[in-house]
Amino acid sequence: MRPLHVHRRDDRLWFASEVKALFTDPEIPRAISSDGMNQVFTYWAPVAPATVFEGIEELAPGTVRVYTRAGVSTETRYWSPDFDEDPSLSRLSMRDAAMELRERLVTATTLRITRSDVPVGSYLSGGLDSSMIAFLGLEAHPADYRTYSVRFADSEFDETPYQRLMAERIGSVHREITVTRADIARVFPEVIWHTERPVLRTAPAPMYILSGLVRSDGIKAVLTGEGADEFLAGYDTFRESEIRRFWGRAPESRVRPLLFRRLYPYLARSPQAQEALSRNFWRQGLDHPELPWFSHEPRWRTTMQLRKFLHPDRRSQEPADRFIARTIGFTDGMSRWDSLSRAQYIEIITLLSGYLLSSQGDRMLMGHSVEGRFPFLDADVMKFCMGLPPSKRLAGLNEKAVLKSLARDILPKEIIDRPKQPYRAPDAISFLIDPPDYVAEMFSRESLTAAGIFEPATAMLLHDKCRRVAKEHGSAALLSNTDNMGLVGILSTQLMHHSFISGGSVMPANSHTRQERLIERP
Numbered sequence: 001m002r003p004l005h006v007h008r009r010d011d012r013l014w015f016a017s018e019v020k021a022l023f024t025d026p027e028i029p030r031a032i033s034s035d036g037m038n039q040v041f042t043y044w045a046p047v048a049p050a051t052v053f054e055g056i057e058e059l060a061p062g063t064v065r066v067y068t069r070a071g072v073s074t075e076t077r078y079w080s081p082d083f084d085e086d087p088s089l090s091r092l093s094m095r096d097a098a099m100e101l102r103e104r105l106v107t108a109t110t111l112r113i114t115r116s117d118v119p120v121g122s123y124l125s126g127g128l129d130s131s132m133i134a135f136l137g138l139e140a141h142p143a144d145y146r147t148y149s150v151r152f153a154d155s156e157f158d159e160t161p162y163q164r165l166m167a168e169r170i171g172s173v174h175r176e177i178t179v180t181r182a183d184i185a186r187v188f189p190e191v192i193w194h195t196e197r198p199v200l201r202t203a204p205a206p207m208y209i210l211s212g213l214v215r216s217d218g219i220k221a222v223l224t225g226e227g228a229d230e231f232l233a234g235y236d237t238f239r240e241s242e243i244r245r246f247w248g249r250a251p252e253s254r255v256r257p258l259l260f261r262r263l264y265p266y267l268a269r270s271p272q273a274q275e276a277l278s279r280n281f282w283r284q285g286l287d288h289p290e291l292p293w294f295s296h297e298p299r300w301r302t303t304m305q306l307r308k309f310l311h312p313d314r315r316s317q318e319p320a321d322r323f324i325a326r327t328i329g330f331t332d333g334m335s336r337w338d339s340l341s342r343a344q345y346i347e348i349i350t351l352l353s354g355y356l357l358s359s360q361g362d363r364m365l366m367g368h369s370v371e372g373r374f375p376f377l378d379a380d381v382m383k384f385c386m387g388l389p390p391s392k393r394l395a396g397l398n399e400k401a402v403l404k405s406l407a408r409d410i411l412p413k414e415i416i417d418r419p420k421q422p423y424r425a426p427d428a429i430s431f432l433i434d435p436p437d438y439v440a441e442m443f444s445r446e447s448l449t450a451a452g453i454f455e456p457a458t459a460m461l462l463h464d465k466c467r468r469v470a471k472e473h474g475s476a477a478l479l480s481n482t483d484n485m486g487l488v489g490i491l492s493t494q495l496m497h498h499s500f501i502s503g504g505s506v507m508p509a510n511s512h513t514r515q516e517r518l519i520e521r522p
Contacts, residue, residue, distance in 0.1 A: 001357045001374070004059040005051065013067060019053055019196045023500060029055055030501045032453055032493075034314040039327055040198050041306040041489065045354030047327055052197050052496070060329070061353045079379075080331060081348050083341035086387030097392050098406035101384060108378035109136040109223065118220040120373070121146035123210070124174070125423055126162030128403060129225025129234070131411050133375055137223050138170045147172040148214050148222065150206045153180040154426050162415055169412055177213045179206040181430040181475075188431075189438060189495050194367040195359040196500070198493040200303070200485040203425045207364040215368040226361055227376030230348050231385040232400040233340055233393040236263050236420070240282070241295035241343045242394065248286045257282065262397060291321075292330050295343030296350075300324065306486050309454050309462065340390040428479050428487040432470035442494035451497040459490050 007014040007028055016022050023030060036052035039045070046052055048060040059065055062079035089097065113120050122134040124147040138145040147170075149163040160176070167174035184205040191205045192198075214222055229235050240263065247256040257279055285297035293300070300320075307315050316323055328350065334342050357374075365372045375381065385393070388402060395401035399420065407416045431439045441447055443463040448456040466487050470477045479487075 001353070001362050001372070003048070003358055006057045006059060007055055011071060019051070019056060020500065022056065031055070032497060032501065035316070037310060037314060037453065037493070038307060038316040038323070040200070041310065042300050042304050042323070043350045043354070044200050044303065045197065045351065045359065047350055047354060050327065081345050081386060082333060083337045083345060083386045084333065085389055089384070089387045090389045094392060094402060094405050097388060097402050101402055102406050104378070104381045104384050105132070105375055106136055106139070108375040108381050109133060110140040111378070112223060112373040112375060113137060113140045116221060119218065120221045120223065121148060121214060121219040122223040123147070123225070124149045124163050124166055125225070126159035126166065126415070127225070127421070127423070128400065128407060128411070128415060129228035129376065131166045131415050132403065132407060133223050133225050134166065134172065135170055135410055136375070138172055145172045146217065146219060147174045148210055149174070149176040150210050151176050151178040152206070152425065153178055157424050157426065159421065162418060165412055165414060175213060175217060177210060179209055179425070181426045181433065183209060184426060184430040185436050185439070189499070190367070191364070192492050192495040193499055194363045196496070197359060198489055198496055199359055200306070200489045201425070202427050202430055202488060203423060204360040204364050206425050207360055208367050211365045211368040211370045214370050220369065221371040221373055222365070223373050223375060224361065225376060226356060226374045227352070227382070228400065228403060230344060230352050231376065231382055232403050233344060234399045235347065235422070237295060237299065237347060238340060238343050238394055239263060239397050239399065240298070241339065242397070244282055244286060245289055245339055247282070248289050251286060259397070292334050292342055293324055293328070293346060295339070296346055302481070303485065305482055306489055309458050309486055309490055311452060311455050314453060338390050340394055427484045428466055429470060429475070429477055431487065431491060432467055432477070433475060438495070439491065442491055442498070447494060447498070450502065451494060453493055453497060454490055462486050462490070
């Protein structure tokens with residue numbers, strides 16, 4: 001949830017949970033890692049031990065590293081995801097498995113409330129996971145229980161009706177905040193100051209704004225639903241993978257790919273809108289189902305297209321398969337697991353820790369000194385979920401099947417049966433209509449050349465293209481997935497370089513003093 005960064009040189013060792021703490025020492029060099037950037041432009045985040053800073057490692061989750069006075073280090077992994085099926089859980093009916101899950105979630109949630117000397121609230125997105133945790137949290141602490149939600153001015157992303165429905169059902173003291181595109185652009189430099197790494201989506205920004213509301217309300221810890229999608233197979237990635245495997249057994253079939261139409265009802269621009277292009281996308285890797293990363297190959301290869309914006313000197317020339325095999329630690333146990341479990345494992349070791357828990361979760365909470373607590377990531381809950389047979393996690397295309405079974409007795413059916421809608425926020429468009437001055441500065445030839453991370457002409461061309469689309473279509477502008485991620489990725493990287501490498505500052509006035517104190521060179 002919170003990375004530990006390490007820098008070692010000669011007989012000295014520096015370590016801290018934040019890179020900015022290391023950079024208070026002028027002896028530590030500041031430079032961007034090309035390998036780390038290529039990983040961001042593949043997996044959305046570097047995979048430990050890689051970071052985006054040259055010479056700085058991140059200790060991998062679930063490991064202990066020991067250094068001796070002789071300068072020798074040893075590393076031991078004490079925990080890693082293990083999807084070996086538990087025979088005792090295989091014999092349970094769906095209903096009995098749901099009751100077992102409830103027992104563990106109740107214990108995990110109660111523990112995170114009762115072992116606290118500060119008031120605890122709960123995030124409420126309107127989805128299944130946060131609704132379940134909010135319900136259990138209120139059961140454990142019924143007096144003056146508080147829930148918090150983000151609303152969006154853009155209706156495409158807004159989930160207000162479900163949030164309010166759940167808050168009314170449990171009777172919590174509910175507070176919400178409406179986030180606009182301008183709000184996202186306003187706080188984005190602060191967001192990158194806290195993430196200490198580039199992001200390809202703006203989704204962390206509303207969470208940062210929400211944690212400010214929580215802090216102003218006197219709440220110092222919140223429960224959230226992170227982990228349910230990873231350990232109970234809630235993401236579209238898992239459903240996509242199962243459809244692709246089914247299709248791959250009869251690759252000439254014209255009927256099997258039609259199953260993709262059942263995904264993405266929440267998107268204004270569905271990947272299925274252009275069927276021919278969609279089939280080409282999903283066909284990637286179809287003839288190599290034995291590869292451990294089969295489930296993620298189409299998405300990773302799409303994100304890899306962003307590398308075209310990198311400066312040629314920084315762009316990886318490794319073949320994609322070799323790059324993936326080198327940068328991800330695949331466990332030997334994967335060969336024993338079913339295809340769904342392998343996909344879940346990859347999601348956990350790539351995106352969960354490096355992006356969702358760190359950049360989008362803990363860092364955004366701690367930016368306002370709020371602590372996040374995650375019942376679905378309780379050790380006993382995770383072990384139980386991983387030991388379930390895959391059919392109780394993903395039943396056909398019904399994600400989180402066992403959790404939905406549990407929810408039938410607890411949550412409104414409108415929330416259980418609603419179309420899947422992952423948390424998202426307005427992306428590149430936030431920086432294209434009446435943008436803050438820093439956007440043009442970060443995309444200027446001077447700034448791009450000085451940073452040396454991107455090919456200036458290519459990055460400027462993207463910026464100009466996106467501005468032109470926004471000008472022609474206004475707030476209704478729809479950019480391609482590559483353009484969206486490219487603009488946000490370049491902007492966030494430029495902001496990171498400006499704040500941590502070149503020693504400049506584009507932070508708002510209320511954060512400026514702290515930033516200069518932390519990273520100003522003597």
